[in-house]
Amino acid sequence: MLRYTLLRLLGAIPTLLLVIVLAFLMVHAAPGGPFDSERALPPEVAEDIEKHYRLDEPLPQQLLRYMSGLLQGDLGPSYRYRDYTVSELIASGFPLSLQIGALAMGLALIVGVGAGTLAAQRKNTLVDRIVMGFAMTGISIPVFVVAPVLVLLVAVKLHWLPAGWSGSPGFAKYVLPVITLALPQIAYIARLTRASMIDVLSRDYIRTAYAQGLGTKAIIRVHALKPAMLPVLSYMGPAVAAVLTGSVVIEEVFGIPGLGQFFVRGALNRDYTLVLGIVIFYATLIVLLNLIVDILYGVIDPRVRQR
Amino acid sequence: MSLLEVSGLRISYGGSSVVDGVDFAVANGESVGVVGESGSGKSQTALALLGLLPADAVVEGSVEFDGQQIIGAPEEKLNKLRGTRIAMIFQDPMQALNPYLRVGRQLSEVLRQHQLAEGQQARKTVLEMLTRVGLSDAERQYRAYPHELSGGMRQRVMIASALITGPDLLIADEPTTALDVTVQAQILDLLEELRDDTALLLITHDLGIVAGRCERLLVFEGGQLVESGATTSLFAAPRHEHTRKLLEAAPRVDVGKTLAPAADKSILSVEDVAVQYRSNRGEKLDAVTSVSLSLREGETLAIVGESGSGKSSLVRGLLGLVPMSSGKLVFAGEALSGPVQKRTLQELKSLQLVFQDPVSALNPQMTVGKIVAEPLEVHAKGISASERESRALKMLSKVGLDKALSDRYSHQLSGGQAQRVAIARALILEPKVLVCDEAVAALDGSARERVLDVIKSAQAETGLSVIFISHDLGVVRSVSHRVAVMYLGRLVEIAENGVLFATPRHPYTRALLASIPVADPRAKIVRAPLQGEVPSALEPPAGCVFHTRCPFVDDACKASAPELRDVAGSRVACLRAGQIQNATEKPPSELPSAHR
Numbered sequence: 001m002l003r004y005t006l007l008r009l010l011g012a013i014p015t016l017l018l019v020i021v022l023a024f025l026m027v028h029a030a031p032g033g034p035f036d037s038e039r040a041l042p043p044e045v046a047e048d049i050e051k052h053y054r055l056d057e058p059l060p061q062q063l064l065r066y067m068s069g070l071l072q073g074d075l076g077p078s079y080r081y082r083d084y085t086v087s088e089l090i091a092s093g094f095p096l097s098l099q100i101g102a103l104a105m106g107l108a109l110i111v112g113v114g115a116g117t118l119a120a121q122r123k124n125t126l127v128d129r130i131v132m133g134f135a136m137t138g139i140s141i142p143v144f145v146v147a148p149v150l151v152l153l154v155a156v157k158l159h160w161l162p163a164g165w166s167g168s169p170g171f172a173k174y175v176l177p178v179i180t181l182a183l184p185q186i187a188y189i190a191r192l193t194r195a196s197m198i199d200v201l202s203r204d205y206i207r208t209a210y211a212q213g214l215g216t217k218a219i220i221r222v223h224a225l226k227p228a229m230l231p232v233l234s235y236m237g238p239a240v241a242a243v244l245t246g247s248v249v250i251e252e253v254f255g256i257p258g259l260g261q262f263f264v265r266g267a268l269n270r271d272y273t274l275v276l277g278i279v280i281f282y283a284t285l286i287v288l289l290n291l292i293v294d295i296l297y298g299v300i301d302p303r304v305r306q307r
Numbered sequence: 308m309s310l311l312e313v314s315g316l317r318i319s320y321g322g323s324s325v326v327d328g329v330d331f332a333v334a335n336g337e338s339v340g341v342v343g344e345s346g347s348g349k350s351q352t353a354l355a356l357l358g359l360l361p362a363d364a365v366v367e368g369s370v371e372f373d374g375q376q377i378i379g380a381p382e383e384k385l386n387k388l389r390g391t392r393i394a395m396i397f398q399d400p401m402q403a404l405n406p407y408l409r410v411g412r413q414l415s416e417v418l419r420q421h422q423l424a425e426g427q428q429a430r431k432t433v434l435e436m437l438t439r440v441g442l443s444d445a446e447r448q449y450r451a452y453p454h455e456l457s458g459g460m461r462q463r464v465m466i467a468s469a470l471i472t473g474p475d476l477l478i479a480d481e482p483t484t485a486l487d488v489t490v491q492a493q494i495l496d497l498l499e500e501l502r503d504d505t506a507l508l509l510i511t512h513d514l515g516i517v518a519g520r521c522e523r524l525l526v527f528e529g530g531q532l533v534e535s536g537a538t539t540s541l542f543a544a545p546r547h548e549h550t551r552k553l554l555e556a557a558p559r560v561d562v563g564k565t566l567a568p569a570a571d572k573s574i575l576s577v578e579d580v581a582v583q584y585r586s587n588r589g590e591k592l593d594a595v596t597s598v599s600l601s602l603r604e605g606e607t608l609a610i611v612g613e614s615g616s617g618k619s620s621l622v623r624g625l626l627g628l629v630p631m632s633s634g635k636l637v638f639a640g641e642a643l644s645g646p647v648q649k650r651t652l653q654e655l656k657s658l659q660l661v662f663q664d665p666v667s668a669l670n671p672q673m674t675v676g677k678i679v680a681e682p683l684e685v686h687a688k689g690i691s692a693s694e695r696e697s698r699a700l701k702m703l704s705k706v707g708l709d710k711a712l713s714d715r716y717s718h719q720l721s722g723g724q725a726q727r728v729a730i731a732r733a734l735i736l737e738p739k740v741l742v743c744d745e746a747v748a749a750l751d752g753s754a755r756e757r758v759l760d761v762i763k764s765a766q767a768e769t770g771l772s773v774i775f776i777s778h779d780l781g782v783v784r785s786v787s788h789r790v791a792v793m794y795l796g797r798l799v800e801i802a803e804n805g806v807l808f809a810t811p812r813h814p815y816t817r818a819l820l821a822s823i824p825v826a827d828p829r830a831k832i833v834r835a836p837l838q839g840e841v842p843s844a845l846e847p848p849a850g851c852v853f854h855t856r857c858p859f860v861d862d863a864c865k866a867s868a869p870e871l872r873d874v875a876g877s878r879v880a881c882l883r884a885g886q887i888q889n890a891t892e893k894p895p896s897e898l899p900s901a902h903r
Contacts, residue, residue, distance in 0.1 A: 204402035211357055211397075212417045212468065213390030215382065222416050226407045302452040303406060 012287040019283040034079035075277035086277035097258035101243045108185035116193025138187025147253040197228040237290040315368035327530040338507040340517030343527030344751040394469035398481040400461035404453040411449035440467040459490035487613035492822040492835035514557045515824030519832035556752030557826040558781025576601035580634030594620035596796040607773040609787035617796035659733035663745035665725035669717035676713030702731045723754025795852045802877035812879040
């Protein structure tokens with residue numbers, strides 16, 4: 001297992017390298033620079049700043065310099081948030097994004113798996129159609145539509161929950177962002193669960209369990225849930241990453257000071273190092289998540305473990 | 308009063324009935340055999356007894372178990388009967404056991420659900436049951452996952468899970484069909500030994516299994532119960548036409564005429580061939596170890612052996628489909644190159660293959676006529692499309708198929724028809740050698756007979772040589788001139804058909820023959836002659852590979868591997884072959900319990 005993990009991590013290095021180079025080139029290809037503003041700086045000042053941040057060097061040299069910094073774990077200084085390094089900014093924003101993302105994912109798993117299982121059990125009945133109808137809606141409507149509508153309805157009209165982040169007390173401010181973020185995931189997970197549960201319930205070993213007198217509830221809990229969760233587990237790698245990156249929109253709408261806000265501001269300001277740093281951070285996260293999913297796969301399916 | 312009473316049972320799907328008015332009863336402690344071909348409705352009937360039919364099945368009539376109506380009963384009521392009073396064993400234990408749960412959990416859950424035992428008490432009961440079904444290291448099997456067990460061990464676990472609650476009725480649906488014949492004998496013995504006063508409903512297509520083991524028989528055909536009666540009288544004087552047919556089609560190893568030996572002229576010979584695979588972890592697995600044999604012109608050479616014997620690997624090697632790690636091939640007097648890619652068109656044409664599962668061997672997107680004509684596109688480039696088509700039609704009629712079938716697709720054919728299409732596709736190239744890899748294993752009695760007839764008549768007409776791989780010795784007896792027996796990648800015995808069946812020399816051949824249930828209630832039932840199962844080819848036993856299961860083993864067998872040698876008309880790889888004909892077999896308890 002250890003050997004497998006190490007091999008996988010080694011295998012991720014070329015992927016990450018490619019991500020770094022591509023992201024670096026794309027950020028620099030975008031028009032404008034970190035120090036452009038509405039009023040142009042005097043040329044000698046701009047030159048000074050560029051020199052200070054070594055932006056006057058040829059691009060390949062800058063890339064090499066950036067990479068050698070990465071090797072030492074240095075993501076460089078932010079160009080716009082003076083006095084902060086990119087690492088410090090990530091460390092200040094990520095915990096909140098992670099909190100909201102994890103809550104949303106937990107909610108999505110519980111509701112999605114529950115609804116999917118119910119729909120599978122009642123295949124082709126009214127219950128099934130209603131659940132699947134909701135799921136289809138959840139997938140079709142994008143987050144940036146759901147978020148403002150919910151804010152308008154629940155917060156502005158009904159005053160049940162706070163609309164913004166800063167100044168709102170306690171747990172209430174988490175409710176809307178978490179639900180908004182979870183909705184499309186609930187929909188996907190419900191559909192995945194339904195399909196795989198229907199497949200598992202048609203297996204011979206489920207028939208055996210029925211023949212042994214186990215009721216439907218016990219069969220789902222003891223025999224069916226584990227195998228039916230495999231497709232959901234495969235989806236979890238990309239899903240967790242999507243929830244963490246999806247929070248970019250949510251954080252803007254609800255004004256949450258998470259990593260997503262830094263990312264958006266960084267991109268708008270051409271804050272090269274900040275954008276690159278966050279992209280690399282996410283890429284590493286996705287690689288790690290997929291590795292964890294593969295390891296968990298072996299935990300659930302004993303036949304995979306042997307290979 | 309009967310334990311189980313079925314009357315007017317009718318099962319239909321979307322208006323078409325699969326079981327049509329069946330009445331029978333099973334008394335306490337009775338053993339009843341249910342026989343019929345696939346599609347006769349016997350399995351559907353069995354599922355109805357437990358209320359296990361799918362939701363879209365329409366079930367009518369009455370199934371009363373101990374006075375309680377099963378049909379239409381609510382789920383909670385059924386769950387109180389299932390597993391406790393009526394238990395069921397299914398055909399393929401790999402599919403029927405949950406691959407994601409440890410064996411111990413699957414068994415203890417049954418106890419827990421029926422509130423018979425929990426925790427340590429349940430664990431103890433499960434371990435006792437695992438020991439009773441002959442699993443030696445019960446603690447270890449308790450923690451094992453199904454895929455870590457052999458086929459026989461899995462079916463033992465199934466039996467344990469069925470009998471752990473001490474049911475009144477045990478329904479066994481083809482319980483040994485997925486198993487090797489020596490293991491089948493063990494499982495049948497075990498069922499009989501453990502069931503005590505549990506009534507048994509044994510469903511099978513194999514009349515040999517029920518002949519000696521069931522008191523009464525029910526014969527199914529086309530969804531109806533066509534005949535029932537005491538086993539002995541039913542075998543002695545079958546009243547229904549279909550019962551007679553089933554009895555005639557049952558392959559027998561104890562009787563049979565011997566084919567005249569073919570001329571001793573070799574068409575294909577295999578010298579010192581070995582086939583080695585690498586496992587996922589890089590371990591070397593010797594599937595075939597140094598096998599030499601030759602196929603004579605116009606003969607049928609059968610290769611028999613249980614799963615893992617290397618019989619399929621050997622022919623794949625000689626067809627060039629898997630690389631041989633050593634050895635050479637000679638075809639019609641000339642060296643034949645190994646890999647199929649290096650063979651000439653002429654060589655390829657001369658060796659043709661028929662697979663086990665005809666449906667997956669035929670392209671579902673092509674019509675039968677196209678499938679049969681296709682080889683000509685490569686091997687007879689000069690001829691026109693219409694000529695190809697007419698040759699294909701001719702070939703179809705030779706294998707006994709109507710011309711009208713040529714526009715059909717494979718899924719519109721029965722298994723037997725599809726296999727005859729596959730044979731037509733092979734024979735259209737007029738090969739010298741036809742390799743049949745378990746070609747009739749998936750077919751029922753009458754369909755099997757017709758496929759065998761097609762092969763035999765092609766041989767009579769063109770002098771075709773046939774390599775016939777099979778695990779079914781009854782079939783082998785009726786079609787082959789010579790028989791080669793393989794065990795764990797080695798050739799252990801080869802002899803003329805008549806000689807091998809009359810005087811098997813190798814202890815493994817003897818056991819193989821003795822394991823086959825004879826379709827005759829008067830024949831003495833032989834208890835499983837071999838214990839354990841075939842060892843892993845990853846770690847074959849030292850010396851003679853059979854010594855771990857051999858009833859005649861002595862110290863020399865553990866030390867040195869025997870070579871093939873002549874023993875009274877057979878070639879046998881056994882150090883003691885000459886002496887054992889009259890020797891008494893040691894009882895199994897004295898055997899090294901390699902792994903059970």
